[in-house]
Amino acid sequence: MATETTTTFDSNEIFVVFVLGGPGSGKGTQCAYIKRDYDFVHLSAGDLLREEQHRPGSEYGELINNYIREGEIVPMEVTILLLEKAMKESRDTENKTRFLIDGFPRKMDQAIKFESTVVESQFTLYFEASEETLRKRLLKRGESSGRIDDNSESIKKRFKTFEETSYPVIEDFMARGKVRKIDAEQSIEEVFEEVKKIFETAF
Numbered sequence: 001m002a003t004e005t006t007t008t009f010d011s012n013e014i015f016v017v018f019v020l021g022g023p024g025s026g027k028g029t030q031c032a033y034i035k036r037d038y039d040f041v042h043l044s045a046g047d048l049l050r051e052e053q054h055r056p057g058s059e060y061g062e063l064i065n066n067y068i069r070e071g072e073i074v075p076m077e078v079t080i081l082l083l084e085k086a087m088k089e090s091r092d093t094e095n096k097t098r099f100l101i102d103g104f105p106r107k108m109d110q111a112i113k114f115e116s117t118v119v120e121s122q123f124t125l126y127f128e129a130s131e132e133t134l135r136k137r138l139l140k141r142g143e144s145s146g147r148i149d150d151n152s153e154s155i156k157k158r159f160k161t162f163e164e165t166s167y168p169v170i171e172d173f174m175a176r177g178k179v180r181k182i183d184a185e186q187s188i189e190e191v192f193e194e195v196k197k198i199f200e201t202a203f
């Protein structure tokens with residue numbers, strides 16, 4: 001008897017690359033370049049949450065606002081629902097099959113739940129940079145981003161969450177040989193050169 005697939009998507013048809021790294025490591029910037037050159041849909045978990053937070057009538061608005069400001073992780077049911085909905089929409093309306101999932105999974109339970117119910121990932125891109133670099137970038141971004149979490153108080157909490165909760169997810173993927181690590185201390189163009197090497201051989 002053939003084993004039944006229990007995930008929403010088949011990983012032979014739908015390709016997911018997780019894009020991880022500390023806050024301010026350049027995930028969103030690099031995803032925009034990858035999307036431009038390699039026909040990927042870019043889904044930022046943080047952006048989807050912020051969109052839901054501001055959607056009139058959303059039952060999660062207040063909850064999302066509180067978690068984001070505190071640099072904590074929104075309960076995974078909400079995030080996974082938003083990601084899955086966005087993926088279905090892109091597939092059904094535009095026949096898209098390749099997805100960059102930026103800033104997710106940030107906690108071990110999210111990784112397990114997503115890969116066992118939505119789809120297994122191909123690999124994880126990990127942008128590595130020092131806290132000193134990240135703090136500088138975030139404070140600079142905070143001058144114009146309007147984000148409620150780009151201030152030194154929230155930044156401190158986000159680093160703590162990354163170190164204690166999100167980095168273990170990357171370590172777990174590393175142990176399974178599924179991480180492509182990139183030095184994110186360099187300029188945007190230099191980092192993208194490294195990213196290209198990975199995507200040219202993978203896709």
Ligand code: UDP
Nearest residue numbers: 023024045046067068071072073074103104
């Ligand atoms: N967030 C979350 N779950 C996710 C992704 C983001 O709860 O899967 C929340 C979390 O509070 C995080 C914030 O959204 O600190 C901002 O995430 P984003 O990815 O936008 O920030 P970045 O890391 O790119 O600076």
Ligand code: MG
Nearest residue numbers: 027028046103
């Ligand atoms: Mg981002």
